[in-house]
Amino acid sequence: MKKFNVFSLARETMRGHTGWGKQWRNPEPKKQYDVIIVGAGGHGLGTAYYLAREHGIKNIAVLEKGWLGGGNTGRNTTIIRSNYLYDESAGLFDHSLKLWETLSQELNYNVMFSQRGVMMLAHNVHDVQSAQRHINANRLNGVDNEWLTPQQAKEYCPPLNISKDSRYPVMGAALQRRGGVARHDAVAWGYARQASDMGVDIIQNCEVTGINRAPSGEVTGVETTKGTIGAKQVGVVASGHTSILMEMAGVRMPLESFPLQALVSEPVKPIFPCVTMSNAVHAYISQSDKGELVIGGGTDSYVSYSQTGSMHMLQEVLDSIIELYPIFNRLKMLRTWGGVVDVTPDRSPILGKTPVKGLYVNCGWGTGGFKATPGSANVFAHTIAKDEPHKINAGFNLDRFRTGRLIDEAAAAAVAH
Amino acid sequence: MLLIHCPYCKDDRPELEFSNAGEAHIVRPTNMSDISDTEFEAMFFMRDNPKGIALERWRHAHGCGRFFNVARNTVSDKFLKVYKAGEPRPSDAEIEELLK
Ligand SMILES: Cc1cc2nc3c(=O)[nH]c(=O)nc-3n(C[C@H](O)[C@H](O)[C@H](O)COP(=O)(O)OP(=O)(O)OC[C@H]3O[C@@H](n4cnc5c(N)ncnc54)[C@H](O)[C@@H]3O)c2cc1C
Ligand SMILES: [Zn+2]
Numbered sequence: 001m002k003k004f005n006v007f008s009l010a011r012e013t014m015r016g017h018t019g020w021g022k023q024w025r026n027p028e029p030k031k032q033y034d035v036i037i038v039g040a041g042g043h044g045l046g047t048a049y050y051l052a053r054e055h056g057i058k059n060i061a062v063l064e065k066g067w068l069g070g071g072n073t074g075r076n077t078t079i080i081r082s083n084y085l086y087d088e089s090a091g092l093f094d095h096s097l098k099l100w101e102t103l104s105q106e107l108n109y110n111v112m113f114s115q116r117g118v119m120m121l122a123h124n125v126h127d128v129q130s131a132q133r134h135i136n137a138n139r140l141n142g143v144d145n146e147w148l149t150p151q152q153a154k155e156y157c158p159p160l161n162i163s164k165d166s167r168y169p170v171m172g173a174a175l176q177r178r179g180g181v182a183r184h185d186a187v188a189w190g191y192a193r194q195a196s197d198m199g200v201d202i203i204q205n206c207e208v209t210g211i212n213r214a215p216s217g218e219v220t221g222v223e224t225t226k227g228t229i230g231a232k233q234v235g236v237v238a239s240g241h242t243s244i245l246m247e248m249a250g251v252r253m254p255l256e257s258f259p260l261q262a263l264v265s266e267p268v269k270p271i272f273p274c275v276t277m278s279n280a281v282h283a284y285i286s287q288s289d290k291g292e293l294v295i296g297g298g299t300d301s302y303v304s305y306s307q308t309g310s311m312h313m314l315q316e317v318l319d320s321i322i323e324l325y326p327i328f329n330r331l332k333m334l335r336t337w338g339g340v341v342d343v344t345p346d347r348s349p350i351l352g353k354t355p356v357k358g359l360y361v362n363c364g365w366g367t368g369g370f371k372a373t374p375g376s377a378n379v380f381a382h383t384i385a386k387d388e389p390h391k392i393n394a395g396f397n398l399d400r401f402r403t404g405r406l407i408d409e410a411a412a413a414a415v416a417h
Numbered sequence: 418m419l420l421i422h423c424p425y426c427k428d429d430r431p432e433l434e435f436s437n438a439g440e441a442h443i444v445r446p447t448n449m450s451d452i453s454d455t456e457f458e459a460m461f462f463m464r465d466n467p468k469g470i471a472l473e474r475w476r477h478a479h480g481c482g483r484f485f486n487v488a489r490n491t492v493s494d495k496f497l498k499v500y501k502a503g504e505p506r507p508s509d510a511e512i513e514e515l516l517k
Contacts, residue, residue, distance in 0.1 A: 243466035254462035302437040
């Protein structure tokens with residue numbers, strides 16, 4: 001693997017960038033691995049990376065039915081923050097945020113992490129109380145979050161309309177300055193490049209069609225479109241398709257898969273300096289380095305694997321965006337797309353062991369798992385390597401739906417990103 | 418936007434008039450305090466989430482207000498069968514047939 005640094009850049013500049021080479025290998029699967037990861041999104045590739053780097057397990061295959069990073073990792077609006085209400089969530093998401101802060105250096109790959117701040121608007125008394133409760137809870141957990149008056153919010157985000165007679169009056173905002181955005185593809189590519197270099201086989205166009213188990217119950221490997229592949233440990237990291245994969249091992253999941261859409265505008269000069277979200281009207285917005293405004297909202301209301309979603313969802317998002325930022329009302333929208341997100345009843349992820357020996361699951365990130373990519377991958381690798389959860393993800397077990405020990409961010413936020 | 422047929426109004430109406438109310442044919446036990454945690458979990462939290470035919474409840478919220486059931490293909494989003502609440506769940510053979 002060729003390191004990216006000022007010298008390699010200079011050398012390649014001199015010879016017309018002809019010597020960079022492939023960033024990862026494209027091998028055929030072996031018959032047997034120590035660990036198989038199903039799904040080459042950021043979480044799956046990251047898991048393989050941390051297994052190899054931190055736990056010395058290098059005989060790993062990551063199996064991907066499409067191309068790596070082509071799932072929700074490559075479809076999301078890249079908002080990163082850690083200001084969740086409950087202790088467990090603050091622990092997990094802030095672990096992730098801290099890893100983001102050094103990820104480009106660690107991977108020797110620019111993931112373009114930009115801590116431009118994530119501001120969440122409050123439009124009514126309930127929003128104000130809920131935001132302030134979050135701020136207090138976050139601070140007790142060592143997570144930064146601060147209250148802004150409408151004027152301060154406008155200073156932080158000049159396109160914001162704070163006039164009193166606007167349809168969604170701004171009564172204040174909660175700002176997490178350490179929050180921001182990153183380049184989604186680069187995260188998948190950066191992990192893939194390092195993992196491949198340490199010997200991890202990333203096998204694309206290889207769909208898992210069955211999970212094999214011994215008569216005594218434990219996992220023995222998987223069936224794929226490229227044949228049978230053996231492994232004593234299998235980690236399912238397949239976002240919207242998790243229910244289907246887990247059913248192959250006879251495990252029912254508390255998940256529903258919904259379409260979630262996003263859209264971008266035509267590119268314009270820098271105008272939007274931060275990320276702004278509004279939970280009450282379900283609209284969030286930031287500006288990409290290419291200049292497009294990146295806009296998203298809530299999920300469609302019904303289960304679907306179509307990767308599209310309904311037109312009226314986009315219209316509702318844009319209605320809200322134009323009320324909040326009237327300056328954008330003549331802007332043209334360039335592209336829309338959808339992903340399939342796996343949602344749990346409490347809107348918190350599931351990452352841990354399963355009732356089947358040797359089978360692990362990392363799912364339920366719903367509308368907001370991009371921000372968790374490094375943290376999730378890091379503790380999931382620990383869970384597989386040690387066959388027990390890290391203390392950071394111990395609470396995010398599958399058992400909680402039986403014991404009732406939910407991590408109810410659904411009730412806390414009514415929406416999650 | 419989807420067009421959905423309400424079996425009570427007997428008309429195709431835009432999706433905006435309806436709200437999805439989740440998986441159909443989940444029976445709520447009458448002896449809730451006697452059932453085990455595992456049974457409660459299965460009823461309350463576990464879902465089929467099928468890639469294929471889903472049986473689900475919809476409510477004509479901004480219309481007649483009534484609940485009904487549908488069989489819908491979750492890959493194409495096509496509504497394949499609409500039936501009234503209380504009518505029996507389509508048999509596996511019928512679902513196979515709908516998938517064709
Ligand atoms: C429109 C949109 C906007 C979003 N915005 C944000 C945001 O702003 N901030 C945020 O934090 N999160 C956001 N999210 C959520 C975020 O994208 C996801 O939570 C996260 O990317 C999930 O990563 P993953 O690696 O688990 O899944 P994925 O990237 O989806 O990877 C799973 C992989 O598994 C593969 N797979 C599935 N079935 C099989 C099989 N049978 N065999 C082999 N491979 C299989 C898939 O092809 C896929 O590549 C958004 C999501 C969407 C759709
Ligand atoms: Zn009706």
